[in-house]
Amino acid sequence: MLDHIGSLDTLPQARRISGTECKILLYWAGSAARLFSYLAHSSEGGFSDWESIVHKYFSNETLRQGRSLDEIVEQVCVAKNGHDAFNGTVISIPGCKEIYDYEREFGEFGMIRTVVSSLLRETVTLVQATDGIICASAMALEGETLTACNKYTAVYPVGVQIGPKNWSRDGLIEDERIRSYLDRHAKDEVLVISFGSLVFPTNRANFQALVSTLNEMKYPFILIIGGMHAKKFIDASDVENIQSSGVGLVCDTWVDQQAVLQHPSVGFLLAHGGWNSMMESFVQGIPLVGWPLAPGDNAINVALASTRDKPIAFEIMQIRTGSAKAKARRGGPDIIGSEEAVRQEFEEILRKTKEAEGKRIRENTQILASELRTEKREAARQVITTLAFI
Secondary structure (H helix, E strand, C coil), X not given: CEECXXXXXXXXXXXXXXXXXXXXCEEECCCHHHHHHHHCCHHHCCCCCXXXXXXXXXXXXXXXXXXXXXXXXXXXXXXXXCCCCCCCCEECCCCCCCEEHHHCCCCCCHHHHHXXXXXXXXXXXXXXXXXCEEECCCHHHHHHHHHHHCCCCCEEECCCCXXXXXXXXXXXXXXXXXXXXXXXXXXXXXXXXXXXXXXXXXXXXXXXXXXXXXXXXXXXXXXXXXXXXXXHHCCHHHHHXXXXXXXXXXXXXXXXXHHHHCCCCEEXXXXXXXXXXXXXXXXXXXXXXXXXXXXXXXXHHHHHHHHCXXXXXXXXXXXXXHHHCCCCCCCCCCCCCCHHHHHHHHHHHHHHHCCXXXXXXXXXXXHHHHHHHHHHHCHHHHHHHHHHCC
C-alpha cells in the first residue's frame, strides 16, 4: 500500500519487488470528492486528462501565445477545468452541488503554484497506475461520490479513521486550563478554533475581525495554536487581547483535539477544511464552520459539507481571494472580500450557530455521527475483510 503523496518514485520499485501478482493499492486519506477530480476527465468535472490539454495549447502556436511548456503545464493544472485559465466552467462532482471552476480553490496560492501543479500531476499518475484505492471516507457521508469513483478504479471505503474508544463523550482532557474552561460553560456553547498543524490565516485583518466579533458577541471560544505555522502569523498582542477579554482562551501547545471535541460544551469547530479534522469532528457529532486555507482539498471539502441536502457545516466565503472572489454557483451575496464584508459574515454565521439553523445543522451532524460509527463497525469492517483476500 502506498500513500497518495510522494510515492510515485516508489511505485516502479514496488512493482519490481512484488511482481505482477501482488496488488498495489493507494491509500487516500482525503475526501472522495477530491479523489474523483483525479480520476475523471475534464468533461466530467475532473482533471485526469491534463496532459492532452497541455498538448492542445502547446502544439498550437496561436494558443501557445509564446509560453513555455512549463508555464502552460502550471496554468492548466491550476485551472483544472480543461482550459488554461478560469472561465466560469461549471464543475459537477457526483454527490456535490455544482460549483464554478474558480471555487474549487479558496483563492490564489502564489509562490506554491509550481508545487501544487507537481503534486496534481504525480497524484493523477498514481491513481491511474495502482490497482485500487483505499479511501478514508464513508458511504454515509459520500456514498454517491464513492460509487462514481468506482467507475474508474476499485475504491474501498474503510470509513472514519477514528477508533471506537474515541467516540465517547468522556475523553480525558489533560490540559487543566482547557478542561476548566469547558466545564464552566453550558452545553453546545463553545466554539473550538483549530487550523491544524500546517496552516493558519495569513490575512491578519481577517483573523482579528473574527476575534473581535467573538469578543463583541461574548461568544465563548478556544483558540488552539499548537501548529507549526500558527505562531508565525499571530502576534503576542492578539494572544493577549484574547486572554484578557474574559471571553476566549488561547492554547499554544498540542492538545488532544478528539478529547476536546468530546466535551458536551463544544458546539462547533471552526477549522480549515482538512479531511482529518472534519472527520474527527463529525464522528463526535460536532458540525463545522469552514474557513478554507490550504490549496488542494479544503474548499471542496467545506463545500461538500455545507451544501449537502442535510448540511453539517457553515462556510465562510467572504475570505476568498483572487479569482475565487466572484459569484458563487450556489447563490447568496456577492463575494466582495472587504474587511467589512468579512466581519459581517462572521457575525451572521456565529449568530446562526446559536439559532434554529445552527440547531438543525447540529442535529444533522449527530445523525451522521451515528451513521459513521455504524458503518465503521459493520460495512467498513467487511471492506477490510475483502481487502485481505485481494
